[in-house]
Amino acid sequence: MAKSLKILGVHGLGDQRLSDWQTKWPEAVRRAFPATEGVELEFEFIVYDDIFEKTDISAWEAMGAVAKLVASGVSSAISPHRGILGDVSEKIRWTAGYVVAWVEDEGFKTRTRKRVFERITAFEPDVILTHSLGSLVTYNAFTHPEAQAEDVAPLLRKATYVTFGSQINNPFVVRNLTNGRVQPLQVAAWRHLYNQHDDVFTAPIRNWPVANFRQIETPFDEPGVGDHSAEAYLGHNATIDNLWRPLADALDGKGLAGARAFAALAEPTPGKARSKARAEPKPRSKRRKALLVGINDYPEGSQRLEGCVNDVFTMSAVLQERGFEPEAIRTCLDGRATADGILSRLRWLLDEPAAGDELVFYYSGHGAQIPEYGEDFEPDHNLEVLVPWDFDWTPGRAISDDQLHGLYAQLPYDTRLALIFDCCHAGGLHRDGAARARGITPPDDIRHRQLRWDKATEMWVPRSFRRINSGFTAEAGVADRYFGRDGATRRLGRAAMLRGLSAAENTALQKANAAQAEGPYLPLIIEACGEGQLSYEYRHGVISHGAFTFSLANLLRRQRDLSFGELVVRAGAQLAELGYDQAPQILGPSAVVGAKVIGL
Structure with missing residues (x-):
């Protein structure tokens, strides 16, 4: 009997209803996923464009949003591509406008949380892939008390959460969402794919020794906003080595079925018992x-x-x-x-x-x-x-x-x-x-x-x-x-x-x-x-x-x-x-x- 890996995709900003992202993402994952006999990849998607289409962003508001995201601390001091407002592309301006509008509007966030939890409870995913604004929408949901609901929490605890092209740790975003500090999540594993060349206000999450979290460096540099490409993140060699291959190994009879086996590859979520299959690592002495x-x-x-x-x-x-x-x-x-x-x-x-x-x-x-x-x-x-x-x-x-x-x-x-x-x-x-x-x-x-x-x-x-x-x-x-x-x-x-x-x-x-x-x-x-x-x-x-x-x-x-x-x-x-x-x-x-x- 074939084993199924259920993958839920959450897109970034930009009206995706006329795009082919629901075709391109599965194609990118299937190319990257190691050949594994008897494994089927099953995909579902969350679309939230209908929630955002009711919000109009003026050109001036968009440029002000760019300034908020850049001036909040992710500036030319970190990357030579950042902080030069006159060179910001039209797509990036509108991305910034909607990110800031969503962050500053609690009603906006309430509607997107509801959408996220409805799809998770209906599909019961093993892997949740989230790009750009989609990572903010899901992170906000997963850090909210509603994530502890009895029909949601067990599903999150067995899921592998993947963020890429993400603004979660942009200072403006994290200040407004979770009081200036990224919060641990009650998921099986969290993998944060970071590309230092991605100019769309992304940020690394460094020096955070949380057991189930790992940042994966996925550098690629393409013209324009090409270095924000979801498909490039998903098919990167580092993503294959640190995400897809461990998942494939777990599904290939080397552990429990599905992404539950991948949980054994990570340290336990705070408050959960350690898998008996893993040896207790020796704590290192203080440095x-x-x-x-x-x-x-x-x-x-x-x-x-x-x-x-x-x-x-x-x-x-x-x-x-x-x-x-x-x-x-x-x-x-x-x-x-x-x-x-x-x-x-x-x-x-x-x-x-x-x-x-x-x-x-x-x-x-x-x-x-x-x-x-x-x-x-x-x-x-x-x-x-x-x-x-x-x-x-x-x-x-x-x-x-x-x-x-x-x-x-x-x-x-x-x-x-x-x-x-x-x-x-x-x-x-x-x-x-x-x-x-x-x-x-x-x-x-x-x-x-x-x-x-x-x-x-x-x-x-x-x-x-x-x-x-x-x-x-x-x-x-x-x-x-x-x-x-x-x-x-x-x-x-x-x-x-x-x-x-x-x-x-x-x-x-x-x-x-x-x-x-x-x-x-x-x-x-x-x-x-x-x-x-x-x-x-x-x-x-x-x-x-x-x-x-x-x-x-x-x-x-x-x-x-x-x-x-x-x-x-x-x-x-x-x-x-x-x-x-x-x-x-x-x-x-x-x-x-x-x-x-x-x-x-």
Whole structure:
């Protein structure tokens, strides 16, 4: 008797009722699926065009939607193809318009959830293939309480969920759907096919060690929107090796019938028992890793510093004294510390995280702020950045949270990541004598974005930017620590673009879904000075150091029983005694701030 693999397809955006996608998808899967005797592939489809046809999107709304999806954090800083609004194709504009309209309309989402669950209960699929907006429609359904219904939940638990050409982890989307953090799903296995060349606002899901989830890299680069092709994803060699072949093996008498066997190839969904057919993997011991970056030799002579490389060697020595192995510490210095060089090493630092890991990213060099354009095509926020060796005042050659949050936002909450910055938050000035500040002032054309002409005083005054999340908290000073004193700065390590809930909305979510209310991972952030202050260099005899790093290292060596909070307070007191007008700052989960400094 033939075995059947039931595959449910959910299309992306664009009116598919006159297209041949229901023919092309099965053809692509059949070409990719390894020959397996006695196996029949059975296909059904979900079509939702009739729901979307009632929504009209104007050209201006479409372009505004493009800006929302690009400016939310997936920008030219990550891919050279992204963030250039003038070059966006007509199809991409309308895709963006409908994605944003659906995300922002709860009634819209309710209707698509109903459609998804009706088809799943009728067809009982083994595999659910979802492309582009179809992945958002299904992810929203599967993370909703309605997915726990007794006629739905058992069907999802035995299904393999496949997302491709997906915007699930686009910052705008994940902020609005699941509070800035991708949520685990109660499915047998989730495979996320990611193509770095796909320009349709897609995003990877990195550093998320959930047992039943795996991202599969499926790179292909075709002209126009060809790199968003569903058929190309489905037939990619990596998809064959990591999806279709394991499914075929499971159906070929090597396991239970149907995709239920594929569940045994994945770790169990949280809360479910492990298959007895699989050996218990040995848990690895916690890891300690550090990336230390220091830049003295900037190309512009007036920007050069003296103590940053010394700071890196000092911090490396301190970390080794506190238990870090030499081979677990990487450094990136001067001309090697380009934007790409730093980001590639950050990917090493945060790769394959696990509970209990202790990870350190230390930076000594210049800091700056870049005024950025927003969804209304005018400057509306500042970007706090680290200044790499090849910095040129564009996001692509800076280290900002737009790049970093994609690496840390999904970390396990019990992983400890410390970000330590010995730099200014914005422009600094070179001072006379040894007290050199670590910050650079923008050129006048960049600075002009931050200014407006005041007719009354006939002076240039700071422009008022739109606050990122005006309802974030009522506590004085707390919002400043996340979004800057202007309320419009994407600060490093805060995942500002993922924090969209007001305090009242977060309180309500805590009652409805406590796990989702936790939101994106928050690192421990230690900074050499407060916003608006300067971070200075200190000359110890004839050797230059960062004043903050010098104090921090002394304290770590001499006082081994401090909490992180106490460490920063004492470093500030020591700097004040030495006459430096800089107050170190700390931000992080309260349990971590109050914890004893162990590895660090």
